[in-house]
Amino acid sequence: MTMRAPDVTGGGDPARTLALLWREPSTAARRGPQRGLNLDAVIEAATAVTDTEGLTGLTMRRVAQELRVSPMTLYTYVPGKAELLDVMLDAAYGRMSRADTTGQPWRVRLTAVAEENRTLFETHPWTATVSTLRPPLGPGAIAKYEHELTALDGLGLDDIEMDACLTLLLSFVQANARVAAEARATAQLTTMTDEQWWAAAGPLLARVLDPAAYPLATRVGNAAGTAHGSAHDPAHAYEFGLRRLLDGLATLIERATPAA
Amino acid sequence: MTMRAPDVTGGGDPARTLALLWREPSTAARRGPQRGLNLDAVIEAATAVTDTEGLTGLTMRRVAQELRVSPMTLYTYVPGKAELLDVMLDAAYGRMSRADTTGQPWRVRLTAVAEENRTLFETHPWTATVSTLRPPLGPGAIAKYEHELTALDGLGLDDIEMDACLTLLLSFVQANARVAAEARATAQLTTMTDEQWWAAAGPLLARVLDPAAYPLATRVGNAAGTAHGSAHDPAHAYEFGLRRLLDGLATLIERATPAA
DNA sequence: TCGTACGCTGTACATTATACAGCGTACGGA
DNA sequence: TCCGTACGCTGTATAATGTACAGCGTACGA
Numbered sequence: 001m002t003m004r005a006p007d008v009t010g011g012g013d014p015a016r017t018l019a020l021l022w023r024e025p026s027t028a029a030r031r032g033p034q035r036g037l038n039l040d041a042v043i044e045a046a047t048a049v050t051d052t053e054g055l056t057g058l059t060m061r062r063v064a065q066e067l068r069v070s071p072m073t074l075y076t077y078v079p080g081k082a083e084l085l086d087v088m089l090d091a092a093y094g095r096m097s098r099a100d101t102t103g104q105p106w107r108v109r110l111t112a113v114a115e116e117n118r119t120l121f122e123t124h125p126w127t128a129t130v131s132t133l134r135p136p137l138g139p140g141a142i143a144k145y146e147h148e149l150t151a152l153d154g155l156g157l158d159d160i161e162m163d164a165c166l167t168l169l170l171s172f173v174q175a176n177a178r179v180a181a182e183a184r185a186t187a188q189l190t191t192m193t194d195e196q197w198w199a200a201a202g203p204l205l206a207r208v209l210d211p212a213a214y215p216l217a218t219r220v221g222n223a224a225g226t227a228h229g230s231a232h233d234p235a236h237a238y239e240f241g242l243r244r245l246l247d248g249l250a251t252l253i254e255r256a257t258p259a260a
Numbered sequence: 261m262t263m264r265a266p267d268v269t270g271g272g273d274p275a276r277t278l279a280l281l282w283r284e285p286s287t288a289a290r291r292g293p294q295r296g297l298n299l300d301a302v303i304e305a306a307t308a309v310t311d312t313e314g315l316t317g318l319t320m321r322r323v324a325q326e327l328r329v330s331p332m333t334l335y336t337y338v339p340g341k342a343e344l345l346d347v348m349l350d351a352a353y354g355r356m357s358r359a360d361t362t363g364q365p366w367r368v369r370l371t372a373v374a375e376e377n378r379t380l381f382e383t384h385p386w387t388a389t390v391s392t393l394r395p396p397l398g399p400g401a402i403a404k405y406e407h408e409l410t411a412l413d414g415l416g417l418d419d420i421e422m423d424a425c426l427t428l429l430l431s432f433v434q435a436n437a438r439v440a441a442e443a444r445a446t447a448q449l450t451t452m453t454d455e456q457w458w459a460a461a462g463p464l465l466a467r468v469l470d471p472a473a474y475p476l477a478t479r480v481g482n483a484a485g486t487a488h489g490s491a492h493d494p495a496h497a498y499e500f501g502l503r504r505l506l507d508g509l510a511t512l513i514e515r516a517t518p519a520a
Numbered sequence: 521t522c523g524t525a526c527g528c529t530g531t532a533c534a535t536t537a538t539a540c541a542g543c544g545t546a547c548g549g550a
Numbered sequence: 551t552c553c554g555t556a557c558g559c560t561g562t563a564t565a566a567t568g569t570a571c572a573g574c575g576t577a578c579g580a
Binding site for chain 1: 268270271274275277278282284391393394397402403405406409410413418419420422423424425427428431432434435436438439442443445446449450454457458460461464465468469474475476477479480481483484487492496497500501503504505506507508509510511512
């Protein structure tokens, strides 16, 4: 069976994946030659490769080469590429910093959560582009979820609302980081940066586009394009979006706790 | 050159792509046999295939088969797969409905914009998963941009703010739709729905997880899981998120126009 | 009428994940 | 002490992808 879309977590057998994530001890009775590697070494090598070459650079051959081992050897440590991605992501979650913001205002706490995730996506850009619809249910992900929920605890929200708020916040940060990660990946793939692409496409567009027919599009498009270097500035979008989002949550939270 | 990540727009040569998007007439002097197809037929067939089989099903061979033509024939209508994706997306943009909401309150207008995009992502799920960092600068995309900006016009926002508000709104709708689209794709790829996956993974997780160590995660996770069928309900997340987002924009907009 | 530009196609190649079978090693039981 | 066997590792093979390349035949311009 060929893997078509490995940029999704939870693509492997749940039982095998969970066993791997929680490092369930193998069936004992070790016979035969000593193992030359271990799971963590594979994870580390795969993560290093993906950090520098992106998700498209994550191939079994490439990881094997990094470990000076034949590609098929990896399959004795990991059932397949899908499961490897799951444990890579859980390990990355596990390494995230989790600042203790107990007692601080909720805006500060949520901003810290957003910032921690932003740092994750900057350190490992590929984590922004994997779909975590079926999250890696390992120790890293669970600890992350617990930590982030505490920032929303005691605000008068019910459980459903807490989960919805967190999902909305993380979804925003990930979407924002995704743009930056995809910009880098596309630049590498097409050997052309976004600035170069806009520099080439802009004049061509100007030749066929009638400004009178699309007054707002040309005016706003030009304004946005010249303000940030490219047509889109992830850093500005992050600041702007986070502010709006927290304002929106404030309406909900301050209704839940009229005291604060 | 092999395409590694075709789920990105603007992956081809800008000049060729722009010429295709705006249907620039070819160099005249037609010689040789009559063409059996035209660009629009290719776009239509490719879109039909992708609508039903997802982006991983979009292969040159598959589209050619649909048109009863050899794979290499497509290359006389389109420079390559990257450019094909661009024109497919611009055509989909062009077909979107654009309700005239002039004179209505801004919340109604923005809700309509969100809803129109939501419909696009439902009609063509693949459009939610392509990265439009380098948007297809064709007639469809321009018309869409112009239409959506009018919903933000006259609210006292400057150009940069208008663009930022629109980007934030569309980014939210796309991120939400992406989840739904990826759920479908993953279900098809792994021949296992999300419900089935959670049904398999849940009990396994309960065996290794200590609820006392992660009280919030287990409580909130269970509450969210049982409330919506799966662990995540895109429809609920959309309603919840859109409300928060509009509340957040209200703070900005009502400061810009103290009168309203 | 004929040369040639152009539409269409078959073959070929590099790349991927991974199934399969073989080879050699070193441990458990005697 | 010794040997059978479980297991680590690897080479080969397969199906799928985008698309370069060269050839074949058609029908228009002169």
